[in-house]
Amino acid sequence: xxAALSFYSATGASQSLELQADVLVLGGGLSGTWAAIxxxxxxxxxxxxxxxxxxxxxxxxxxxxxxxxxxxxxxxxAIDKRLASAQGLADPHWMARILxxxxxxxxxxxxxxxxxxxxxxxxxxxxxxxxxxxxxxxxLAEDSGVRILDQSPAMELLRNADGRLAGARGWxxxxxxxxxxxxPAVVVATGGCGFLSRLLGSQTNTGDGHLMAVEAGAELSGxxxxxxxxxxxxxxxxxxxxxxxxxxYFDDVGRRLEIVPGPNFTNALARALLQxxxxxxxxxxxxxxRAHLPYVQPNLxxxxxxxxxxxxxxxxxxxxxxxxTIRGVGGLRVVDANCQTGVPGLFAAGDAASRELVTGAISGxxxxxxxxxxxxxxxxxxxxxxxxxxxxxxxxxxxLLGLGGIGMPRQQGERTPDTRSLVRRIQEEMHPYxxxxxxxxxxxxxxxxxxENVWDHLRHAPQGHGGDPLRVRxxxxxxxxxxxxxxxxxxxxxTRGLHQRTDAPTQRAEFDLYLRxxxxxxxxxxxxxxxxxxxxxxxxxxxHA
Numbered sequence: 001x002x003a004a005l006s007f008y009s010a011t012g013a014s015q016s017l018e019l020q021a022d023v024l025v026l027g028g029g030l031s032g033t034w035a036a037i038x039x040x041x042x043x044x045x046x047x048x049x050x051x052x053x054x055x056x057x058x059x060x061x062x063x064x065x066x067x068x069x070x071x072x073x074x075x076x077x078a079i080d081k082r083l084a085s086a087q088g089l090a091d092p093h094w095m096a097r098i099l100x101x102x103x104x105x106x107x108x109x110x111x112x113x114x115x116x117x118x119x120x121x122x123x124x125x126x127x128x129x130x131x132x133x134x135x136x137x138x139x140l141a142e143d144s145g146v147r148i149l150d151q152s153p154a155m156e157l158l159r160n161a162d163g164r165l166a167g168a169r170g171w172x173x174x175x176x177x178x179x180x181x182x183x184p185a186v187v188v189a190t191g192g193c194g195f196l197s198r199l200l201g202s203q204t205n206t207g208d209g210h211l212m213a214v215e216a217g218a219e220l221s222g223x224x225x226x227x228x229x230x231x232x233x234x235x236x237x238x239x240x241x242x243x244x245x246x247x248x249y250f251d252d253v254g255r256r257l258e259i260v261p262g263p264n265f266t267n268a269l270a271r272a273l274l275q276x277x278x279x280x281x282x283x284x285x286x287x288x289x290r291a292h293l294p295y296v297q298p299n300l301x302x303x304x305x306x307x308x309x310x311x312x313x314x315x316x317x318x319x320x321x322x323x324x325t326i327r328g329v330g331g332l333r334v335v336d337a338n339c340q341t342g343v344p345g346l347f348a349a350g351d352a353a354s355r356e357l358v359t360g361a362i363s364g365x366x367x368x369x370x371x372x373x374x375x376x377x378x379x380x381x382x383x384x385x386x387x388x389x390x391x392x393x394x395x396x397x398x399x400l401l402g403l404g405g406i407g408m409p410r411q412q413g414e415r416t417p418d419t420r421s422l423v424r425r426i427q428e429e430m431h432p433y434x435x436x437x438x439x440x441x442x443x444x445x446x447x448x449x450x451x452e453n454v455w456d457h458l459r460h461a462p463q464g465h466g467g468d469p470l471r472v473r474x475x476x477x478x479x480x481x482x483x484x485x486x487x488x489x490x491x492x493x494x495t496r497g498l499h500q501r502t503d504a505p506t507q508r509a510e511f512d513l514y515l516r517x518x519x520x521x522x523x524x525x526x527x528x529x530x531x532x533x534x535x536x537x538x539x540x541x542x543x544h545a
Contacts, residue, residue: 016178021047021147022388023381024167024183026154026209028054029061030370031350032189033137034377035384039187040144042385047181048146049170051153051190051204055138056131058191059326059351060370062201063130063240064297067102068371075099082368083535086360087497088512089222092535094357097337098368101375112136116295126367127296152179153470154208156404157186157216157346164391165216165345166400171469182400184391185345185384188213189377192326192351193481195430196423199230199321200237206474207481209352213332214480215403218341219518221354221528223481224488225329225498227322227436228363229266231280234317236303243293243300246284250315252277267500270320270433279315322431327363328498329355330485333516338383339376345387347380349373356514361497405520406458407476409469417461419475422454426478430485440503444490451486454479459521484517491515491525 023039025032028050036048050057070078079095106125107115113136115123141148154170158180167183190209194202210220230239245261249269257278259268272278290312293300304311325331332341332348334357340347350373355364358372402408409416429447430436458476492515494508495501514528 016180017172017175019047019147019179019181021045021167021181021183023047023185023187023384024049024181025146025187025189025381025384026168026212027058027187027189027191027350027352028052028138028148028150029058029189029191029350029373030065030134030137031352031373031377031380032187033134033141034374035187035189035347035349035381036141036146037137037144038378038381039385040141040146042382044185044385044388046144046146047149047183048141049149049152049154049168049179049181051151051208053150054141054148055134057201057204058134059199059201059205060130060373061134062299063366064127065130065133065370066127066367067106067125067374068099068367069102069106069126070099072103082360085362087362087507088360089356089497089514089530090360091357091533093533098358098371098375101378102371105378106374109133109136109140112140129296129298131298149179150174153204154190154212155469155473156402156408157212158182158400159216159403160400161398165343168212169400169402169404173470180400183388185347185388187347187349187377187380187384188332188341188352189349189380190352192324192328192331193478194322194324194326195427195478195482197322197324197427197431198237199323199326200232200239202323202326205326205351207477208474209348210332210484211473211477211480212404213341213343213346213348214518214520215405216346217343218346218348219333219516220330220484221333221514221516222356222488223325223330223484223517224492224515225356225361226325226485226489227439227498227500228324228326228328229270229320229433229437230323230327231266231269231318232321233303234319237321238300238303239321239323240297240300242297243282243285243289244280244318246286246289247280247282248284249318250279250281251275252279266320267437269318270437273320274433277317280311280318281313281315282311283313285312320433322436324430324485325481326351327365327369329359329361329363330488331355334376336383337379338386339380340383340387345384345391347384349376349380361499363498404473406455406480407473409472416472417458417475419471422457422475423478425450425454426475426482430482437500438502439489439500441490441493441501442503444486448483448486448490451479451483455483455521480520483523487523487525488515488517491527
């Protein structure tokens with residue numbers, strides 16, 4: 001969808017910030033900062049626009065992220081283990097790439113992050129403290145010459161008169177002005193989407209980058225693998241799940257429930273929650289881990305301290321928060337080793353990109369996802385810098401046309417849709433366990449009907465500039481992403497990895513393939529086979545990006 005109409009400020013202000021760069025990075029989380037730093041080191045002029053404040057926004061800044069950190073001599077075994085559980089969709093060569101990239105480059109943060117040392121004074125790289133990690137990444141980006149635009153959400157991608165990608169346009173919340181960056185290469189690192197489920201750190205992750213990229217012509221992959229849920233104390237956003245493997249679980253009359261660590265943990269907890277309240281007690285957390293937790297996950301115990309709860313002795317109610325594509329799998333499809341999408345000059349990194357190549361049909365959890373964010377960010381930054389060098393500056397001049405459609409404030413006027421009620425309708429389809437976690441064809445059809453109605457409402461609603469323009473655009477992104485998730489889930493008529501169909505409970509060989517998605521007013525899903533790949537020890541099968 002393309003529009004050559006002018007962009008109106010949410011405030012009606014005529015001022016705007018206009019800049020030029022070689023590479024524009026959208027998103028200031030883990031993958032976005034790595035992309036910006038790498039592009040700058042390659043000699044590119046780089047601007048990074050973050051929806052929040054780079055260094056604090058995004059899920060990494062609130063976590064204790066691990067990394068898939070494996071010595072060279074142990075990588076074959078680590079890859080074989082992941083392949084055995086990836087259910088046919090992962091690529092061992094991409095796994096080897098992220099292991100190598102993580103091993104080589106994570107230690108280069110020394111000086112910006114103080115890595116802990118063991119008793120032999122050897123630096124430890126597996127687990128990092130998210131707040132310090134992202135603080136260091138911001139400092140490194142600034143020292144590398146990256147210009148950072150904080151509180152500056154992107155609203156749409158731009159093209160020039162030749163049809164080439166030419167940058168992006170957005171809104172600066174605090175300065176209350178529009179911004180526009182003219183750049184031949186753009187990296188989308190806007191994160192995954194949990195549909196505003198109160199997942200810690202995910203409030204800025206509403207699928208905006210996915211929507212902008214699809215409007216520019218990119219496609220998605222793996223959107224059916226979008227039903228990841230994470231345990232948290234009831235009425236809390238603290239979704240740090242590791243310690244819950246040591247929990248004991250009870251119903252509301254104190255009977256112990258058979259909810260045990262392992263691949264069926266989430267399903268068992270969800271089924272119990274559908275029957276009534278569930279309580280947890282972390283009585284089996286080892287003493288050594290209890291002592292270490294304040295250093296690894298410093299915010300984990302805060303909700304308990306505020307409520308006067310000792311989680312190791314007291315029972316407390318728990319819930320599950322939807323993580324969608326954040327610790328799910330699906331996202332923008334990358335088509336080459338530089339994480340370029342199908343749109344020349346448009347790259348994707350981190351949770352905004354599909355992680356099927358390194359996780360298959362299962363979640364990358366924290367460690368693999370963190371290694372993917374670090375690695376894909378660097379590959380996208382390198383690729384974007386290289387692409388920008390090949391574009392003549394003369395080609396990036398002249399009139400720029402906005403690619404944004406639904407939700408863009410392009411008309412004078414004050415009326416906007418009731419975004420609060422529309423978001424609630426989207427969440428009512430995407431959050432419940434019996435709709436998203438335990439899927440059936442009939443329920444998917446009902447949910448898609450609701451979501452299509454939301455999309456139609458947005459498509460026909462007035463698009464003025466009254467109030468906050470971002471709210472309408474975010475709502476459109478949420479609706480689009482929900483339709484792509486459930487459209488792919490409807491097409492994959494089997495159970496595989498995160499995608500579970502209770503009406504098709506087995507894995508089927510005919511679905512040993514990828515599902516590509518796209519489309520705006522008319523979403524589509526396409527089956528894509530797996531070209532041959534050789535990995536000694538495993539049968540040759542099909543695979544590609």
